Amino acid sequence: MSQTASQSVPPSSPSSTPSASAEVAPAFSPLYQQIKALIMRGLQGGEWKPGEAIPSELDLAARFKVSQGTVRKAIDELAAENLLVRRQGKGTFVATHNEQKIQYRFLRLQPEEGAPQPMQREFLDCRRLRAPADIVRSLDLRSGDMVVQLRRTLSQAGRPVVLDDIWLPGSLFKGLTAERLTEYRGPLYSLFESEFGVRMIRAEEKIRAIAADRSVAALLGVADGAPLLSVERLSLTYGDRPVELRRGLYNTTQHHYRNELS
Amino acid sequence: MSQTASQSVPPSSPSSTPSASAEVAPAFSPLYQQIKALIMRGLQGGEWKPGEAIPSELDLAARFKVSQGTVRKAIDELAAENLLVRRQGKGTFVATHNEQKIQYRFLRLQPEEGAPQPMQREFLDCRRLRAPADIVRSLDLRSGDMVVQLRRTLSQAGRPVVLDDIWLPGSLFKGLTAERLTEYRGPLYSLFESEFGVRMIRAEEKIRAIAADRSVAALLGVADGAPLLSVERLSLTYGDRPVELRRGLYNTTQHHYRNELS
DNA sequence: AAGTGGTCTAGACCACGAT
DNA sequence: TCGTGGTCTAGACCACTTG
Numbered sequence: 001m002s003q004t005a006s007q008s009v010p011p012s013s014p015s016s017t018p019s020a021s022a023e024v025a026p027a028f029s030p031l032y033q034q035i036k037a038l039i040m041r042g043l044q045g046g047e048w049k050p051g052e053a054i055p056s057e058l059d060l061a062a063r064f065k066v067s068q069g070t071v072r073k074a075i076d077e078l079a080a081e082n083l084l085v086r087r088q089g090k091g092t093f094v095a096t097h098n099e100q101k102i103q104y105r106f107l108r109l110q111p112e113e114g115a116p117q118p119m120q121r122e123f124l125d126c127r128r129l130r131a132p133a134d135i136v137r138s139l140d141l142r143s144g145d146m147v148v149q150l151r152r153t154l155s156q157a158g159r160p161v162v163l164d165d166i167w168l169p170g171s172l173f174k175g176l177t178a179e180r181l182t183e184y185r186g187p188l189y190s191l192f193e194s195e196f197g198v199r200m201i202r203a204e205e206k207i208r209a210i211a212a213d214r215s216v217a218a219l220l221g222v223a224d225g226a227p228l229l230s231v232e233r234l235s236l237t238y239g240d241r242p243v244e245l246r247r248g249l250y251n252t253t254q255h256h257y258r259n260e261l262s
Numbered sequence: 263m264s265q266t267a268s269q270s271v272p273p274s275s276p277s278s279t280p281s282a283s284a285e286v287a288p289a290f291s292p293l294y295q296q297i298k299a300l301i302m303r304g305l306q307g308g309e310w311k312p313g314e315a316i317p318s319e320l321d322l323a324a325r326f327k328v329s330q331g332t333v334r335k336a337i338d339e340l341a342a343e344n345l346l347v348r349r350q351g352k353g354t355f356v357a358t359h360n361e362q363k364i365q366y367r368f369l370r371l372q373p374e375e376g377a378p379q380p381m382q383r384e385f386l387d388c389r390r391l392r393a394p395a396d397i398v399r400s401l402d403l404r405s406g407d408m409v410v411q412l413r414r415t416l417s418q419a420g421r422p423v424v425l426d427d428i429w430l431p432g433s434l435f436k437g438l439t440a441e442r443l444t445e446y447r448g449p450l451y452s453l454f455e456s457e458f459g460v461r462m463i464r465a466e467e468k469i470r471a472i473a474a475d476r477s478v479a480a481l482l483g484v485a486d487g488a489p490l491l492s493v494e495r496l497s498l499t500y501g502d503r504p505v506e507l508r509r510g511l512y513n514t515t516q517h518h519y520r521n522e523l524s
Numbered sequence: 525a526a527g528t529g530g531t532c533t534a535g536a537c538c539a540c541g542a543t
Numbered sequence: 544t545c546g547t548g549g550t551c552t553a554g555a556c557c558a559c560t561t562g
Contacts, residue, residue: 088559540549
């Protein structure tokens, strides 16, 4: 804590926070935000792995020399951002993509009627190539960098519903092969998390309606020119660094994309 | 407060909260939740109107005979749900749909490039009729109830981008006419709020891709069969009562629907 | 019974906005 | 200068989970 920890003794200089040089704009942040940043750094650095418990509030309070209430507020915000999950009586846990409950944390597609069903995956392609210009831009790479490109479908009752094209930075996904993909049980993000230490925290989606071209129509089993939902998702990890670009095409005759506004 | 307000004197009976009969499941809720419910009742009852300030935290604490911290936590949650807006140094205000800043609180459509522009509205239709069966179901009406049906477009640079069909319970929107609609400046929800006291708090959307039929294609200036984004929105007011069904068709050649996941 | 998160209180001080 | 929300603390007790 650069900010004086014991509030009862006021700091002599009012702006005692910043790191002396370079920094100009922030100049101050509440204690709990600093604690939040420290916890986040621990998460990013792998001090606590997904699914594991972080230290108790009292432990963290002792470690950081602040009150439990301050730690609590930091954790509250991290829990609100879905980075942590509180469980009363048990502890606070690092969020993960392989919870038994919500299978696809980011997939908003729902069947028109009835409860969400598990989907069957099939991988059609997995290759490494130099990133095309648009991918370079989206993933914030340098031109010439390698990317892994995947293509897969999600099916329900034998009918393909989703066709995903996925691009991943080659530097982060060194040993990713078609084999690893097909043999892995569970969501892709779960594999990314456990095998490559890449944790998707947040994502931004751009949604459009497009017409199926011939090749896509064949893969999804729809008519040429049929309307499809185009979902372009950019997934981000800690520090809002982009680590996946996904272009999905959804057949929405039996499904819809569900969203809540407030 | 049915729960004992002064914590220092513990209640003799541990389960002194519930209202004796009928209720079985809840049987207990934290003090701040009860305060939250009371504030929400004030909002619903119109004690404080949209845009107005609610009493200060200390005032509310005094009124409800609880500490400021408890009121604070209640308000925190209401602010997180976008029912209230905190403004440091000024007070806490009732959320409204006619803020200068975000013009369309619920419209997620963005131009492909450049900043969001204001859109031109045009009303094509406004009529009262007996609710069709599907509308009855969605709006939780009784069969035979009247509804107001609107049709309008939103355009940008002279090109129509959105075609909305809107259904509203007739009982809530008694004096709604085409004139009122065309002469009103500002978002529809702002008009609903100020003229009819109907406040949209939350909404659920189902999104699909569909092909434009002939009449729609003509209105949106696209080819017959062109893919369009179909956005079905159910808007809810206090107590999750549905008060609007909106079927929108978006031309997403120059725009996209933006969403954030976490 | 022990340990965890969850609630509640009371009081201090800070930062912001209006006066 | 005053009133507002925002931060921080310290301590009490409650509710849930595990041994």
